[in-house]
Amino acid sequence: MTSHGIADGPAVARHRTAMVRYHLSQPMSLLVRTGVIRPGVSVFDYGCGQGDDLRGLTAAGVEASGWDPHFAPDAAITQADIVNLGFVLNVIEDERERSTALERAWALANRALVVSVMIVGAVPVDGLKPFRDGYLTSRGTFQKYYQQNELRGIVAHATGSEPVALAPGIFVAFRKPEDEQEFLLERRRGRRASTAAYASARPRASQLTVPLIERIQAPLEAITAFAIDRGRMPHADELPSGVHDRLAQERVSLSRATDAAKDVIDEVAFRSAAVGRREDLLVHQALNVLNRTRSASRPSASIVRDIRHHFGSQQQFAEQALEYLHALADPSRTAEGMVRSAEKGLGALDEDGRLVIDGERVEQLEGVLRCYYGCAAFFVGELGQDHVARLDPVRRQVSLFRLEDRRSPFPVVTDTVMVDLKRQNVIIRNERRMLVRKADVFGLSNRSRQRGAERDRRAAEGWAKEKVLVRL
């Protein structure tokens, strides 16, 4: 049993902090959702607790192992592509030991280290006994609550690289700038990277009637999926090795297969993929500049190809991204963009002219507003899916309101993450509010029953027409 006797206080039972989980932990699931963890990538869980994450990852075909001083003290400590240090630092009462754990975990990470901790404001601390720089709980465990910027600083210090915020209390540090750039670009693309887009772009069976096309159906699907995703045809090294093996088996060259793919690709989907990719790259570049992302000077070979293909040259690309930044610095242009968005049914303007939008629809906003939201994401990372965002370019703030149940006609906000872009500060508040214009915020149809319910309730409660969120 690992209890830690402390000279100036009682024994701390660190292992008691490990919960049994039936789902992946938040950091692991964020990395799976953003494609960092996938089959073929190895994961090491440093301080793995009862090992539930490891079971979940292994079941999905990811090579995963872990070590824990209490639950798996004899397990091998090994290097891996991705290392997770999940909610470990916050249970250690000794500052030096925290640094050691962080440094060891980083030393094991070949590509990236993800660090998560409990964050100030996440849970109430009333009734807990202050101890060192944290609290002792009634179960004899220690908890330190970090500020978002404090965690960023600690991870930056240990890894020597500027980490990327994944969510409140969760940062990922990449070893190679190319990996960080790939990750940032994929994340900034948001929901458009979903596999559903691929599925709809697949050639239908009826289109695959020519014998060659039948023989190389799997390589064709891979090539068309790439094309519909990126708005250009792939280079040889951008396709999985299985594609080359299959083409070699059928004695078909890649250029012949690419020509065949051009015949079956949906032209409209291909063109709109090119438009989408151009905009994704511009938003990405503008955010790189704004956030002073150090890895920006080292884009991956694949991104360089995208830039050349969609913009002609790096210089033209940089100039267009600069234009985005000028627009961002001008509140009247952002305000116009917000009015246009609300008119298109993308969110609601509130009584102060701020745009409130469903977190799931942010990716549909015009580039400048996506950049604005992206600045907030730089400080907090992702909040998960169930939240609404409020953009306030005049005060230079972005607030993210987490929803308890998005299906309810009047969803309740449980807590708010307010990002003050001017002071570069993140404030978390446990204030309950109610979303009273869900129909506008979620873009529901004009004839929806929801609108009627909102009208009735507004009349009964006497809320102003523009009010979007009311305090409870």
Ligand SMILES: C[S@@+](CC[C@H](N)C(=O)[O-])C[C@H]1O[C@@H](n2cnc3c(N)ncnc32)[C@H](O)[C@@H]1O
């Ligand atoms: C809150 S649990 C988190 C477990 C798991 N990572 C998760 O997210 O479910 C904290 C774990 O950290 C482990 N731990 C405590 N001190 C540690 C240290 N110095 N190095 C690594 N792990 C440690 C504890 O044994 C405990 O299992």
